Amino acid sequence: MSMDMTTRMFKEEGWIRKRCPKCGKYFWTLDPDRETCGDPPCDEYQFIGKPGILKKYTLDEMREKFLSFFEKHGHGRVKRYPVLPRWRDDVLLVGASIMDFQPWVISGEADPPANPLTISQPSIRFTDIDNVGITGRHFTIFEMMAHHAFNYPGKPIYWMDETVELAFEFFTKELKMKPEDITFKENPWAGGGNAGPAFEVLYRGLEVATLVFMQYKKAPENADPSQVVEIKGDYYVPMETKVVDTGYGLERLVWMSHGTPTAYDAVLGYVIEPLKRMAGVEKIDERILMENSRLAGMFDIEDMGDLRYLREQVAKRVGISVEELEKAVRPYELIYAIADHTKALTFMLADGVIPSNVKAGYLARLLIRKSIRHLRELGLEIPLAEIVAMHIKELSPTFPEFKEMEDVILDIINVEEKRYHETLRRGSDLVKREIAKLKKKGINELPLEKLILFYESHGLTPEIVAEVAQKEGIKVEIPDNFYTLVAKQAEKTEKKTAAEYVVDFELVKDLPETRTLYYEDPFMKEFDAEVVKVIDDWVVLNQTAFYPEGGGQPYDTGTLEVNGEEVKVTNVQKVGKVILHRVEKPELFKPGVKVHGKLDWDRRIQHMRHHTGTHVLMGALVRVLGKHVWQAGSQLHKDWARLDISHYKRITEEELREIERLANRVVMENRKVTWEWLPRTEAEMKYGFRLYQGGVVPGRVIRVLKIEDWDVQACGGTHLPNTGLIGPIKILRTERIQDGVERIIFAAGEAAIDWMQETEKLLKKTAEIFRVPPEKVPETAERFFNEWKEARKEVEKLRKELAKLLVYELENKVEKVGEVEFIGAVVEGTMDDLREAANRLRKEKRVVVLISREGHFVVAVGDGLDLKAGELAKIITSVAGGGGGGRKELAQGRIKNPLKAEEAIEEVKKRLG
Numbered sequence: 048m049s050m051d052m053t054t055r056m057f058k059e060e061g062w063i064r065k066r067c068p069k070c071g072k073y074f075w076t077l078d079p080d081r082e083t084c085g086d087p088p089c090d091e092y093q094f095i096g097k098p099g100i101l102k103k104y105t106l107d108e109m110r111e112k113f114l115s116f117f118e119k120h121g122h123g124r125v126k127r128y129p130v131l132p133r134w135r136d137d138v139l140l141v142g143a144s145i146m147d148f149q150p151w152v153i154s155g156e157a158d159p160p161a162n163p164l165t166i167s168q169p170s171i172r173f174t175d176i177d178n179v180g181i182t183g184r185h186f187t188i189f190e191m192m193a194h195h196a197f198n199y200p201g202k203p204i205y206w207m208d209e210t211v212e213l214a215f216e217f218f219t220k221e222l223k224m225k226p227e228d229i230t231f232k233e234n235p236w237a238g239g240g241n242a243g244p245a246f247e248v249l250y251r252g253l254e255v256a257t258l259v260f261m262q263y264k265k266a267p268e269n270a271d272p273s274q275v276v277e278i279k280g281d282y283y284v285p286m287e288t289k290v291v292d293t294g295y296g297l298e299r300l301v302w303m304s305h306g307t308p309t310a311y312d313a314v315l316g317y318v319i320e321p322l323k324r325m326a327g328v329e330k331i332d333e334r335i336l337m338e339n340s341r342l343a344g345m346f347d348i349e350d351m352g353d354l355r356y357l358r359e360q361v362a363k364r365v366g367i368s369v370e371e372l373e374k375a376v377r378p379y380e381l382i383y384a385i386a387d388h389t390k391a392l393t394f395m396l397a398d399g400v401i402p403s404n405v406k407a408g409y410l411a412r413l414l415i416r417k418s419i420r421h422l423r424e425l426g427l428e429i430p431l432a433e434i435v436a437m438h439i440k441e442l443s444p445t446f447p448e449f450k451e452m453e454d455v456i457l458d459i460i461n462v463e464e465k466r467y468h469e470t471l472r473r474g475s476d477l478v479k480r481e482i483a484k485l486k487k488k489g490i491n492e493l494p495l496e497k498l499i500l501f502y503e504s505h506g507l508t509p510e511i512v513a514e515v516a517q518k519e520g521i522k523v524e525i526p527d528n529f530y531t532l533v534a535k536q537a538e539k540t541e542k543k544t545a546a547e548y549v550v551d552f553e554l555v556k557d558l559p560e561t562r563t564l565y566y567e568d569p570f571m572k573e574f575d576a577e578v579v580k581v582i583d584d585w586v587v588l589n590q591t592a593f594y595p596e597g598g599g600q601p602y603d604t605g606t607l608e609v610n611g612e613e614v615k616v617t618n619v620q621k622v623g624k625v626i627l628h629r630v631e632k633p634e635l636f637k638p639g640v641k642v643h644g645k646l647d648w649d650r651r652i653q654h655m656r657h658h659t660g661t662h663v664l665m666g667a668l669v670r671v672l673g674k675h676v677w678q679a680g681s682q683l684h685k686d687w688a689r690l691d692i693s694h695y696k697r698i699t700e701e702e703l704r705e706i707e708r709l710a711n712r713v714v715m716e717n718r719k720v721t722w723e724w725l726p727r728t729e730a731e732m733k734y735g736f737r738l739y740q741g742g743v744v745p746g747r748v749i750r751v752l753k754i755e756d757w758d759v760q761a762c763g764g765t766h767l768p769n770t771g772l773i774g775p776i777k778i779l780r781t782e783r784i785q786d787g788v789e790r791i792i793f794a795a796g797e798a799a800i801d802w803m804q805e806t807e808k809l810l811k812k813t814a815e816i817f818r819v820p821p822e823k824v825p826e827t828a829e830r831f832f833n834e835w836k837e838a839r840k841e842v843e844k845l846r847k848e849l850a851k852l853l854v855y856e857l858e859n860k861v862e863k864v865g866e867v868e869f870i871g872a873v874v875e876g877t878m879d880d881l882r883e884a885a886n887r888l889r890k891e892k893r894v895v896v897l898i899s900r901e902g903h904f905v906v907a908v909g910d911g912l913d914l915k916a917g918e919l920a921k922i923i924t925s926v927a928g929g930g931g932g933g934r935k936e937l938a939q940g941r942i943k944n945p946l947k948a949e950e951a952i953e954e955v956k957k958r959l960g
Contacts (some may be wrong), residue, residue: 052233052244055208056215067232074232075086082946083863084229085249087368088345090932092252095337097308099251100222106190109301113192116217116875122194129398130171130188132409133736136743139407139662141396144168144193145261145292149239153261155199155288156747161203163196167297169394173410173534176417177527180347180384181338181357183309187414188391190297197291205496207244210258210291222300224250231258235278235526242278252344253689255299261290292660308336315386319645322385328378336347337373340712341553348935355525373815385434386415388421393438397449399675399841401693402463403787404503408693413732414660415463420508432460455673459695474507478515485521486836492522501531515605549620549627550582560624562590565603566722567657567873569765573650578640585620586636588599592646593628595621598741599681600658600764603651608643609635615643635748650685651765653798657688658764659720659754660710660773665740666758667709668692669789671702679788686798692787698781708775717771718755722762724748734759775799850880854887861893867912868893881905882939889936893917896955898948904931906938906955919955926951 056062064324067084074084083089089198092239093099104112115301118124128147130140144166151157151169161930172877179183191607194213211231217226228249234246242263245476248256263283274284302310311319322328348354355369362372388453395411402412418431430633436457443450446562481497495517501523503506513523526532564574578587586607593616602619609631614636630636661681668676672694680691694883730751737742737759738751744761754770767773774796784790794802814821817828853874862869874881874897881897883907888895889907895916904923906916917936920931924940927947933938944950 052207052246054211056210056212057774062231063371069563072228072232072234073848075246076227076230076670079624080655081227081230082301085228085252086247087252090249090252090282091391092341092344094251094253094303094306095308096179096306096333097227098925099253099303100300100304102304104221104301106297106301106306106914108305110190110445111193112221113217113295114165114167114843115295117163117165117194117213119478120213122163122165125160125164125166127166127168127513129736131398131400132171132730133739134743140171140408141168142170142172143294144170145168145195145290146239148195148197148290150213151727152197153288153290154242157196159195160728160732163194163291165192165194167192171395171410172389173413174349176413176530176534177882179313179387180380180382181354182343183311183336184302184344185312185419186298186300186387186712188387188394192295192297193293195289195293198291198614200287204291206289206291207260207571210260211246214256214293214295215736216476218248218250218255222304234905236261237281237283241290242281242283243292250303251301253303254296255303256293256295256450259292259294260618261292263879267380281636288576308333309340309383311386315383317388317436318386318389321437322425322427322434323378323431326378326382326427328382329375329501330373331379332365333684335361335365335367335372336379339376349528374708375870378425380818381425385418388418388433389431390438390442392418393435393442393449393456395443396435396459396675397452399677399693401675401677401695402459403785405785405787409487412463412486412497413530413533415460415539416467416508416581419464419512424510425677431464432461435460445524449803452674455589455675459675462696463772470505470507470513474501474505474511475515477501477505478507478512479519482516482519482521486519491520492524495524498523498529499533500612519660549622552623555580555587555622555625558587558625559589561588563626564590564592565594568592569767572646572707574644576642577642578636578638578642580638581626581636584629584631584633586630586633586929587625587627589643589645592628592644593626594654594765595626597621598763599661600654600683603654605644606645607636608639613645648763653685653796654683655765655767656773656796657683657794657798659766660756660769660776660793661688661690662720662752662760662762662766663710663713663770664690664706664776664791664793665692665760666754667706669708670709672698676928680866681741684742686801687792687794690790690791690793691784692791693787695787696790696791699785703778703781707778709777713754713757716772716774718757719769720754720766722750722751722752722766725751730761762875775803777802846876846880849876850883850887851878853884857884857888857895857897864956866892867959868909869896869956869959871896871956873898873948874950875900878903878905878939885937894955894959896923898923898942898945898950898952902929902942902947902948904940904942904951906933908936914959919958922955922958923951926954 057075061908062077063079064073064075066073067089069083069089072084114124130143132141132146138146138933140316141147148159152159157421169188171188173187175185176187179187198206200202215321217541218229219226229248232247232249234245236259237241241261243260245257245259247254248258262285263276263278264286266284270284275282285586295565297309298314302313304312307313336690342360343357346353349359358372362369391415392411400407400411402408402415415431439449439453452623453693498512502509503514509525513525516523558579571592574592576590578588579587593605594600605616606613607616612635615631616628620627665678677693679693682689718944725748727747727749728773730749738761738762741762749761751759752766753759755955776793776795777799779792779794779802782790809825810821814824817824819827857870857872860870860872876899881903882901885895885897885905885907889909892911893909895907908914908916915935917932920933920938920940924930924942928943929941931938933939
């Protein structure tokens, strides 16, 4: 893609455009003698040991310096967004500041919170997880400081000239960087379906910012060829909205101001230093770490070969052997990785990620287990929660939400750590079994897919598998990018399945929007309307009080009266802005005909009770269990409703009681339930992202439902005007439906009363059977249960005695048939008794046939006979009916006609003769 990137500043202030002889890319510089672009590997870091910014900054100071500079230049300051992007369902975690504004702001469906704006957005990326700790510069969590301008059609804000000038002014005037050491490298950018020209801003060998001018989107198949441009091998067309998308590395700039051997030392010292002390890590020559960072800055470590090459080069530079180098730097690498991973975890858990086996929860678990593993390698016995607590203490002044959530965050970590140790105990047996199978096949190396499977299905890290395998004499090759492979696997989000087919959108797209009477008056039971269109057996009306299925609320049913005849409505759906009613006799409906609708009110009012009840319950759950609780799904029925929530452990009986008591208190306080339509951004800024409990809601304007001082959600359902109308709320049961998700089944209103009455009936009936008053049922039941257990033991004892007697009695009934000893008898007892007796009686050259009075039979054949028990069983069933079968020595079955038992025994005896 070639485009003119000559800005006002470059033209007016004597910048020179040059081509880098090493990478072939163009760059802009003020230094006429500079040859290379300033980007590794074309240039090495020149700030390690001699900071490129003269004042030392902390993270907080640098962030404030940046935000206030852009505020002074007319940008609105915007608070960080959560790292778990509740406003979209196509990515797992926020990996860049622009993600905060996709898709709604960029598409123009929502206004930006300010325009232009400035933000410092914590971003999490797993693509470099295997490089963290090793290269000195890679993080899983970093803050992307940014300024964004959204240039909507006809409403320009600013573009390339101003962006470059702002960056240069910030770096040279605010941070006092040397102007002649700054280069602007031209390097087009593409990602997330968008693209545009871009500058990488480089200073003393480090990329400190990227300035992207997002002006293209992926080209559709039917794009006008004259509009299409090719960028990095993909085809794009111009966007209506042009976005200034910048990213400044907060940690990198702080590192530049410290000049420490690694970026970790500059920003994570509060965790690194205590860990070094605890692990008793020996101080090493700083030169080793410095050279390591300098050389690692020259390339990305993709695999073992890269790492080996890096080690060899560093060892050569500092004059020690590779083994000595490895021994010296390994503890540092582990500590750096632990410090980074636990910081990422602090943000993830504070923002509501619950460790699990799916999506973002899976990535949180990966960080926890990798960190525990690193601690183990360092020989440190400290709980992981202790390290997370260090982050909370250090970061809370800037992020007060960490302190608020501290108890929950640390509890989640402790629960996970305990789970992990249990997994290890179970896992080593599993690995041993798998290895035994491989050895049988003569394989002496564990395949990679098995390693990934052990991790994904059983949580066993490759190092643990390797530990067990080596003891068993099996080789394990762990790829250097193992966790990157695993994270990539998790980031493939599943495709959405299409909703049940109603009618083609093309058939309704030109119809007027259906007026929604159910919002205007949720208590409207009957209404008049006019038919707009009939499509197959679906009828479109100009207005309706029938609620179409959506947001966990089922559709309404009822009738439509047309020309004096009542026709059943069996389904109601929404396609685009049009509501369709499925009717039993579509031929009666014609466009322009007047109809009278009646709702099945019992069904609707129960849906409303359960829907408003769900919101009340949600408020109670968050207050009792913690702010990490988030709705993971819900479904309403007439008789009961379910609410799925994210929670990291089972809910206790005491917690359930407290949740139920709180929910019913809010019902009895008869709090107001109100709703309003708000522009998306205004709603988010007013209420935060808890709005999206029920999932992402599309549209420029969203319907916000509010229970007075209790719960706020974006919700399209029908609700009661106050909580008193819900009636009692009764939690029926809870179950764990998947890792990290609890299901709560509850009933409200009449459904709750029905359930209470049913339960009371059962209790009374039980009390009558026991002949005691209801309050005595538990202790009486316990007494009966204990007596029954004792009686069972006694029966078992007697049965064993009987079996002995039976064997003794049958031993005396041996008949000789030729060379064979034969015992055949009809006896008392269960199938177990028969089997036990037959096994005791079985011996060489003996055949035993036992048939019980109920018709069970067992055949046993001793060694040394050319007979099969299964074949003798066939003789029995051919005489007395039924079926059975078994091995050579033992067969069993059941006959249809017990009266023919003696006859069947005689038939077997004949066969032996």
